[in-house]
Amino acid sequence: MDNELKALEDFLTEGSRTAYPNPTRHGCPPREFLKNLAKHKIPIEETAACIDHLRSCSECFLDYTRFSETILREKRRMRFIALGSIAALLCLVVVGEYVNYRGSTSPGQSTSLTTHGVTQAGIVTTLHFEDLSVVRGENEQSRLDRIPNIQRGVLNLSIYLPPDSEPGTYTLSILNKLADKESLLTFPGTAEMKGGHTVLQSSANLTSVPPGSYYLAIRHNNGDWRYYRIVLS
Numbered sequence: 001m002d003n004e005l006k007a008l009e010d011f012l013t014e015g016s017r018t019a020y021p022n023p024t025r026h027g028c029p030p031r032e033f034l035k036n037l038a039k040h041k042i043p044i045e046e047t048a049a050c051i052d053h054l055r056s057c058s059e060c061f062l063d064y065t066r067f068s069e070t071i072l073r074e075k076r077r078m079r080f081i082a083l084g085s086i087a088a089l090l091c092l093v094v095v096g097e098y099v100n101y102r103g104s105t106s107p108g109q110s111t112s113l114t115t116h117g118v119t120q121a122g123i124v125t126t127l128h129f130e131d132l133s134v135v136r137g138e139n140e141q142s143r144l145d146r147i148p149n150i151q152r153g154v155l156n157l158s159i160y161l162p163p164d165s166e167p168g169t170y171t172l173s174i175l176n177k178l179a180d181k182e183s184l185l186t187f188p189g190t191a192e193m194k195g196g197h198t199v200l201q202s203s204a205n206l207t208s209v210p211p212g213s214y215y216l217a218i219r220h221n222n223g224d225w226r227y228y229r230i231v232l233s
């Protein structure tokens, strides 16, 4: 059937649009039939008579051409929509992968000592120093996985202090080296008892401190400093 229709379309040149006027539509098939013919939905045994008619009726030929063009446009439109849907789907997949990637690389995942979450006020950072031995000398090596990794930013710090720590006012300092007199950053904090733990609450803006290894010095009132290794990333 397709070959016959193709032959017809080849045969019906531009001239056929006007060569066989049939204003009274004498012997014309219903327009629905022409539409189905253009869609190639007419069984082969029914096409022969119609094709003969089209060859000698400009009106039907024009209808047939219009239907064919509409169908072609519709096909193109559907293809375009399908491509658009695929593109949108790809975007979703890429965004999803990106969110997964960000999620899997969020800081604090690499160490059990530090947990992070973002709130409006700052990055919630929890440090567990309750069973960490304090650093007493420059050459003392803490096991690498025991050094808390802290994401630089505006932090809401909760530090679980060793069991012998007292509640009250604390001072926190970030030092390059134990011997440094000048700290990179000093900020206050307050410790309270929470469920049997002494928890030091503080907030600090660490954005000005470059990434690297530091010491976090903590002292209660005017007592002795205690030093802990930290990594800022």
Ligand SMILES: [Zn+2]
Residues within 6 Å of the ligand: 022, 025, 026, 027, 028, 029, 053, 057, 058, 059, 060, 061
């Ligand atoms: Zn006709």
